[in-house]
Structure formats: structure tokens, C-alpha cells
Amino acid sequence: MIELQGVWRTYPVGEGVVHALRDVSLAIAPGEHVALIGPSGSGKSTLLHILGCLDRPSQGRYCLEGRDVGTLSEAERSQLRRTRIGFVFQFFHLLARLTAQGNVELPMLFAGVPREERKARAAQALASVGLLPRAGHRPDQLSGGERQRVAIARAVVMNPAMVLADEPTGNLDRASAQEVMGVLEAMNRQGLTLVVVTHDPVLAARARRVVHLSDGMLADAPAGEA
């Protein structure tokens, strides 16, 4: 479903170039739980941005559900993000002026989902993270764990092909982190493809498959990669 073949990502810096990703090849099957792990500057974020269609490979191919993302226009990539990809960020990125319900409705707003359907689906997504009673609260009235669960509800409300989580517990205490990972893993068990980026080995160990990145290269690609 997700296939990277010989992906390079280079940035011009001054006279030279920085290689953020070097010849990365990776395949992720539907329903997998993959942890991307590596130290700062290893290229995890760059890889995540490419997977999330926010960035494009300088070289190589990235196919998402059979479509070569590198050849798509900005509008088409926007559409992919809208419909096929859910993001969960370290700092939640909830809009402070909207309620939990309003934040979960946002992706459907841009997808042109009618108002009534938006409400129903947002309520359903909030229920799936156990926050339906808090639907009318604004982010500043929620705890960190609750905020991240709202963000998860927002990420899954469009039924995406995968959820990309960038240090989803990086800003949470241990108990909240447990809670958030529990929610994500429960969704994964129901078939959601999950890619978690982290530098925390404990968090990575919970994944069924761990991909190590260092200096822009896959350090030890697991055997039997499809």
C-alpha cells in the first residue's frame, strides 16, 4: 500500500547540499504498526513529511495506494492529505477557539462534508477515543492526554489510509502517554495503518515493526520486506 523506492531528499544549503534521506526503500502493508526511530537529525521528520504528502522526494518513487505522489500536483496532494492521511502532532495543533467537536470537524469541513453528517461523524470519532462527554469543551479546558485524544479523533475522522503520529506522547506524562498509545493501538488492531515517529525506544518497542533511521539511511531494514 505504501511503497518507497530509492527515495532521496536533498536540500541546498549554501554552496553544498544536505542529504536528509539517502536511498530509502520501505514498504508498509495495510494495518501495520510501524515505529520510525532514530536520533535527532536522522531524517525521521523528513520521511514523515514525505509519507504525509507534505514534501516530495528529490529522487525515487513514493507510491500511496498505487499513486505516484511525486507526480501529483499540489492540489492533488492536498486532496490526498484531506482524504487518505491523518496527522497526530507532538503539540496537538488544536485550534484554541474551537471546541473539541469543532476541531474534529475541521478535516470534514475542507472535504465538503455536509454539516449534519459532520456533526454525526465527529461525535462518533470522539466516542471512539472516549471523549464524547467532553465534545463541547475547548482545548484549554482539556488535559494534555485529552487534547491528544481529540487530535487522534480528528486524524481518523476521514477514515484515512494511515495515521502518521509525530512524537505523539512527547509532550505527555506517563499516564497520559499510556492512554494515548492505548487508543492508537486499539485503532490499529481494528485495521488502521499506524506510523509512529519517535526517539523513545520504549514507545518504539510497542510497535510490531521498528524502522531505524540514522544519517538519512535505513540502518537495519528488517528482513523479508515486501
Place this chain on the structure above:
Amino acid sequence: MLLLPSAELLRFALGAVAGHRLRSALSVLGVGIGVAAVVLLTSLGEGTRQYIVSQFSQFGANLLAINPGKVKTMGVPGVFGGTTHLLTPQDAEALRRLPGVEAMIPVAMGQGRVEFEGRGRSVYIYGVNHELPRVWGVGTAQGSFLPPLDPGRRASLAVLGPKLAREIFGSASPLGQRIRIGSESLVVIGVMEPKGQLLGFDLDDTAYIPVGTAMGLFNLAELHEIDLLAATSEGIPALSDQIKATLMDRHRGEEDFTLTTQTEMLEVFGRVIGIVTLAVTAIAGISLVVGAMGILTVMWISVHERTGEIGLLRALGADGATVQALFLLEAILLALGGGLGGLAFGALVQLVLRMIVPGLPLATPPEAVAAALLMTLAVGAAAGVLPARKAAALDPIEALRAE
């Protein structure tokens, strides 16, 4: 490509505006003050213009006035033997006979004391003829106006303005009474109906006597003015030429008089008021520009501050055009809010002003209201373009990193 239906776009932008209450209120205030200033000042200008027009048009639009002397921009009059001819009652009679002249008043004025049984009052006294009611559009409240008389005849008759009559005779009827003006003893034959003031002259506090009597009384050799009533307003330009030709013929070819038509007078006044209004409105318009700068600043800061939000919107699949439309709409909403607020505030101030100063001439021209609203829309759009483009041009990856 816009992803959202415009109603959803509007709802989202409204939410963003309402989400930053103080900041939005302040930028709305800036535009509001500008709009209120524009509306108030144009109202005052338009009110003044209407007041002056109504003051003049109470005499009818077909009035022409001839005054002695020629207003020139250069030269010293009469020093080097440039003979000036007097504007005489005979000139007036000659003009009366022109085709297209409906009525004519020769006017000789003076100031004098009107006395009756020891009571007296100093007023302007107009020497006129029987056609005054027709030309000036006033009638008598009691008795009758002056009868047709030979222009040279010094008939001992007088018609009083209502205020003068009240001041001297109180509640008693002045009709048939003998009043004194200087050495003359005159019989009051009528009292005018109230007419009010014309640019400071109280037309109710005057006495009208035959022009021959006035010229004798005040020892005048010429008329101060000849007022003509044209039969039709269309005929006025042709009539003006004929009047000039006739008078120049009588004055040995010299144009030593000034002909003013009512339309000309109104035009001159209208133009002066128009220029003043325009100038003052332009100054008020500057505050609108300042308001626009306020919106630009607020939106610019807003884009900077909401970088994370913009990044999120992009990650959620909003394209650049949608982000741009959202921020542009926000700026327009701010400006429009200011415009409506300013209009409401302007209307309120006018209401209060009318209560405090009842006579204040205020009239809000509807086109000024429409123009003010259109202007705020334009101001909002113009102020929003730069910040909106900046927002759309943000790299989503960079924008997401900001928090």
C-alpha cells in the same frame, strides 16, 4: 481552487474574527471611526447645501438680478474717466417691456426708523413696486400690497413686514394707520405674511414702500437692484443676452452692470460647498486609510501568530487558495464590521446632534452611505491581500514546526 462552500468559509472566518475579540474590536474601531467621520462630514456638507438651496429657491428659480457696476478681476474702476451710468427706474421699465419678462421689481434700499405714536424701530426699507409678491413669492397677510404706480410717483403708502408690524402696533391692526419714516408720513395698507430670514436678512422685519418714495426719502439717484422674473427657465439664457443688449444700448455700449441668474447663484454656492465638503471628506478619508493600515497590521501579525494554525490547515488538506481566501475574508469582515459600526455610530451622533442643536442642517446623502460601505469593502480587500498571500505562501512543513 476553493474547497469550501462560501457559507462554511464565512463561518470559519467569522469564528477566527470572533476568536480574537480585542484585536478584532480594535481594528474594527479604526475603520469605524473613519467611516463615521466620512458620513458625518458629508452629511454636514450636504445639509448645508440643501439649506442654502432652500433659502434661495424660496424666491423661485426663474429670478434674475441686475446690479450696478461690473465685477472685474483686474483694474481700477472709474479712475481714468471710465464713465459709469446709473441704473435708473427707466432702465428697469425698459427691461420690463422685453418679451419673456414676466414681472420686474426695481429695488432701492435704505435703513430708516419707522415710527408710530412714539414707538419706533430701525429697519431696512425696500423701495419696490406692485410686482414684488409675484417675483419674490410672498403675499400679504392683511390688507393689500402696493398698487401699480408710475415709477416716479412718490405715493405715501407702506406695507409692513409681520415682525415690524407686531413690534410697533402690537396686537392692534396697523391698516389705515399713519407711520413716519424720516420726513415722510405714510399710510399702512398691508402686512406681509411671514417669510423668514435669507442669509441673515430678516425679511419679516422690513417695510416696503413705493420705489419713487424710497429714492426721494433716501436721496438716491439710482436703483440698488432690478429683479426680473423670467417666464420660463429655458428662456433665461436668451433673455440674459437681450437684457445685456438693452442695458448696454441705454448705457452707451458699456457693460457697467452685473447680471446674476438664480441658477448661477445656486451653482456658485453649490460649487463652493461641494469643494469644501470634498476637502473635508478627503481629510476624513485619510482616517479610513489609517483604519486600513490598522487592518493590514493586525492581519499581518495574525498570520505570523497563527503560523501553526495555517500549517495545520494545510496538513488537514486545505490548499493555498483556501487559506488565502480565509484570511482575505477575515480582513474584509473586519473592515465591513468597521463600516457598519461607523455608519451606526454616525447615525447616532447625528441623532444626538439634532436633539442638541435643532436647526443644524444635516442630511446624509444615500450615495455617501453606499460609497462608504463600498470603500470599506475595498479597504478590507486591499488590506487583506498581502497578509493572505503571505499565509498561502507559507511552507506547510515550516508552519507546522512553529508553535
